[in-house]
Amino acid sequence: MGGRGICHMRSASFFVVLLVLATIGKPPWAGAHGFLCENFKSRADRPHSVSITEFGAVGDGVTLNTKAFQNAIFYLNSFSDKGGAQLFVPAGKWLTGSFSLISHLTLSLDKNAIILGSMDPYDWPITDPLPSYGRGRELPGERHQSLIFGHNLTDVVITGDNGTIDGQGSIWWAMFNNNSLYHTRPHLVELMHTTGLVISNITFKNSPFWTIHPVYCNQVFIQNITILAPLDSPNTDGIDPDSSTNVCIKDCYISTGDDLIVIKSGWDEYGISFARPSSNISIERILGRSKNGAGIAIGSEMSGGVSEVHAEEIHIFNSRHGIRIKTSPGRGGYVRNVYISNVILTDVEYAIRITGQFGEHPDDNYDPDALPHINNITIRDVYGIGIGVAGILEGIQGDSFSQICLSDILLNVTAAEDSSWNCSYVEGYSCLVSPSSCQPLQQIPRDSSVCYAPADYLAPNCSSSTYVELASL
Numbered sequence: 001m002g003g004r005g006i007c008h009m010r011s012a013s014f015f016v017v018l019l020v021l022a023t024i025g026k027p028p029w030a031g032a033h034g035f036l037c038e039n040f041k042s043r044a045d046r047p048h049s050v051s052i053t054e055f056g057a058v059g060d061g062v063t064l065n066t067k068a069f070q071n072a073i074f075y076l077n078s079f080s081d082k083g084g085a086q087l088f089v090p091a092g093k094w095l096t097g098s099f100s101l102i103s104h105l106t107l108s109l110d111k112n113a114i115i116l117g118s119m120d121p122y123d124w125p126i127t128d129p130l131p132s133y134g135r136g137r138e139l140p141g142e143r144h145q146s147l148i149f150g151h152n153l154t155d156v157v158i159t160g161d162n163g164t165i166d167g168q169g170s171i172w173w174a175m176f177n178n179n180s181l182y183h184t185r186p187h188l189v190e191l192m193h194t195t196g197l198v199i200s201n202i203t204f205k206n207s208p209f210w211t212i213h214p215v216y217c218n219q220v221f222i223q224n225i226t227i228l229a230p231l232d233s234p235n236t237d238g239i240d241p242d243s244s245t246n247v248c249i250k251d252c253y254i255s256t257g258d259d260l261i262v263i264k265s266g267w268d269e270y271g272i273s274f275a276r277p278s279s280n281i282s283i284e285r286i287l288g289r290s291k292n293g294a295g296i297a298i299g300s301e302m303s304g305g306v307s308e309v310h311a312e313e314i315h316i317f318n319s320r321h322g323i324r325i326k327t328s329p330g331r332g333g334y335v336r337n338v339y340i341s342n343v344i345l346t347d348v349e350y351a352i353r354i355t356g357q358f359g360e361h362p363d364d365n366y367d368p369d370a371l372p373h374i375n376n377i378t379i380r381d382v383y384g385i386g387i388g389v390a391g392i393l394e395g396i397q398g399d400s401f402s403q404i405c406l407s408d409i410l411l412n413v414t415a416a417e418d419s420s421w422n423c424s425y426v427e428g429y430s431c432l433v434s435p436s437s438c439q440p441l442q443q444i445p446r447d448s449s450v451c452y453a454p455a456d457y458l459a460p461n462c463s464s465s466t467y468v469e470l471a472s473l
Helices: 003-023 066-079 170-177 268-274 464-471
Strands: 048-051 060-064 085-089 092-096 105-109 113-117 148-151 154-160 163-166 189-192 195-200 202-205 212-215 218-223 226-228 245-256 261-263 278-290 294-298 306-326 334-355 373-387 389-394 401-413 421-424 426-434
Touching: 048 066, 066 085, 066 092, 105 163, 154 202, 261 278, 261 306, 278 294, 294 334, 306 373, 334 401, 389 401
Parallel strands: 048 085, 060 092, 085 105, 092 113, 105 154, 113 163, 148 189, 154 195, 163 202, 189 212, 195 218, 202 226, 218 245, 226 245, 245 278, 261 294, 278 306, 294 306, 306 334, 334 373, 334 389, 373 401, 389 421, 401 426
Antiparallel strands: none
16 A cells, blocks of 8 residues: 555544544644744733822723723823833723723723723714825724724733623624614724734623734734624624734634634735735634634735744634635735644534635726735644534635645545645645545655744655555554
């Protein structure tokens, strides 16, 4: 029997053992170290602090406190050149409309503090569309400002003792579902053009639209947060780094109606023109589920480019997709140097999906010949049970997605083996994949360096000798 046959038999026999190891106690990859996240430092305590109650706020869940938040932050601006300041939100339910943060500010929530987004759309101001999108994401023209907003800032912290920020998004979801929106729905938190953003130890609930949206930001650290929204809530993405660099996301639980973490960089001709990529994105230790989205996604708005994405120790359950890359003719841009490893999937409909025909364009001015370039995508060490389809990998005719490398992937799929992978217009390599990957990837590279891996990781070695060596273990 050839090396490939031995490899697949051995992979199948290890399947149950590996799943048990992955779900009881620490999984076999628990010792993997961080990459970008190690470079982040925690912020020092602010030398000055005030409570929102000092500005007349009432935590009864009924009184509108927008002016109190605005006045408190205006006052604290005088300390921005003196080490910054903290705005403390004590226990209570603090109803508010949109308010904007300032540089060198910590917004800190007590354990039993709940910031509630107003359910009156007039308390969420209208603001300009993002230049990399050219219009609101849902409707032409302007859009609603997020509940917590900021732009052109430095050194901003949103943290606490696991207090809650609740967008009360049901009114927005209803307007979306019955087509009564006048402007694109607001995010829960959006920071623009900000350097040094830390978000930690907070629960975010019921966002009207995307939950946390750092856009045009640098040095973003998100850790130890929980994001919750009903599984049928529309487009309630968890964390959306967008045209941002040096982003670390780790130790989060996310359960929403759409993608848990999705990396973006602008939409069609507007993203191409704005030309601000997302790069150096680190994602570690994420647990969650999504009824309609993916655990880890890129796109579909990626026209400014996405590169250097490293994700590891991911557990996705009861979800539509595990790992997904979405793009389309007209997007332009690129997705390259993506490394995803150490993933557990439980009851997921599609384990891996890459599609080049994910439509939707901002207007009719996009260039259909602006084709995206998708290459250097490595996905390895993926274990799944209750999987509907192992993978759908669909490039674009005349624009094949290349250097797609799959290794050490063991999936218990419900589809027939000969239909568990569906591939077109893709090129790449695979080894130790069960069920067997699709024909365009069923070759053994002579040189494993064709598969992308971070500098401090071992690239998958899929030579024929490796097959025989692994099969004999």
